[in-house]
Amino acid sequence: MKKNSYIGISFIVLLFGIWTVKELTERFKDSGLEKLGKVPTFELTDQNGKKVTNKDYQGKVFVVEFFFANCATICPKMNQNMLQLQEANYGNLDFGIASITIDPENDTAAALKEHATKLGVKHPNWHFLTGNYEYIMNLANKGFNIYAGKDEKAQGGFEHSGLFALIDKEGNIRCRKDNFGNPILYYDGLEQPGIDAIKEDIKLLLEE
Incomplete structure (x- = not known):
């Protein structure tokens, strides 16, 4: 083989290595x-x-919220903002949402199915979840450190945070830093800047 051929082959191998x-x-x-x-x-x-x-949810990037279907205060806004995340990631099976009710007595599986239908839920990995009340309260307040609880004075009888938790494919809770270099912990599920931020970070985690 001629010298020039060796050089040509070596160059192609080098380019392939760089590309890889x-x-x-x-x-x-x-x-x-x-x-x-x-x-x-x-x-x-x-x-x-x-x-x-x-x-x-293993192998998926997913978002967690705590809400209840009969909430007339912040939950409708949270759900509408979550629809933005569904739209941004529609068709991507590596994405999911867990909407966990804090009112399981009223939010049965059937009630949540009706709620999801009215809301316009289409993504197959968006699950509206119910279970034992004490179990869910412990999951919210001690597991995620996202406040939720009963409050007779509150409209609907419950009080809770409007924060969204972001979890990566390996099951790690993830977040960005604020302007001072401190982790924000969770994302604002009520205001558009928070939704824009979590949209961007979902995309980043999907690419990891």
Whole structure:
């Protein structure tokens, strides 16, 4: 084989190697988002009567909220904002949502199915979850450290946070930092800047 042929082949191999390294780097790049720890384990029932656990979300980027269907204050806004996340990730089976009711006495699987239908839920990985009240309160307040509880003075009888939790494919709770370099912990589920931020970070985690 001629010298020029060796040079040509070597050049092609070098280019292939560079391309492969670049491709792998892009594919497995770190988003730079903070890791806050593992998502709490849970087992609940969705709107179709199916048992759903945190393991069902393994390999997916997903968002968690605590709400209740009869909420007339912040929940409608939260659900509408969650619809934005569904639209941005529609058709992507590596994305999911867990909407966990804090009023399981009224939010049965059947009631949640009706709620999901009225809301316009189409993504197959958006589960509306119900279960034992004490179990859910413990999951919210101690597992995620996202406040939820009964309050007779509150409209609807419950009080809760409007925050969204973001979890990566490995089951880690993730977040960005604020302007001072501090982890924000959770995302504002009520205001558009918070929704824009979580949209961006979902995309980053899907690319990890």
